[in-house]
Amino acid sequence: MSRIRPDRRRLIVDGILWRLATGVPWRDPPERFGAWKTVYSRFRRWQRAGVWTQQWTTLRTLVELLADVSMRIHPLTDHDIDDMLIGLRGYPLLTGYRGSPPLDVLALKNVLVRVNALVEAVPEISEMDLNPVFVRLAGVSAVDARIRLSHRLRPAER
DSSP: OOOOOHHHHHHHHHHHHHHHHHOOOTTOOOGGGOOHHHHHHHHHHHHHTTHHHHHHHHHHHHHHHTTOOOOOOSSOOHHHHHHHHHTSTTHHHHHOOTTOOOOOHHHHHHHHHHHHHHHHHOTTEEEEEEOOEEEOSSOEEEOOEEEEEOSSOOGGGO
């Protein structure tokens, strides 16, 4: 089995995340991730070995352990969205920490605006959870979403 350099492994993981976020066929990733067969074979190998599930579980546990989450009650205003983000301990990582480039905070705000619109349009939604949400240099990926529906309408819709 060949060893992969750490910088190359990061590109493979980014390629897997990009593919999972976009849903495009495995054969069509951007060239920056390398050969599609390498990205796909590593994903399958890590998935069969349980590494992929273990990493997601660890990441979710870390986020919950650090209690670096933000919640608000619908409807959200622009002020609420700004407060949600600025209140995160990890907010400096979004804006460019220790020389790292700033991430696409505007795309993250756009996701929150769209979630707010979805909750407004579908009154049966009683809860929604996006976890984890990855903010990149360009764009955002929500890896997992959980929506709880209720047969009863929210008080404002009665």
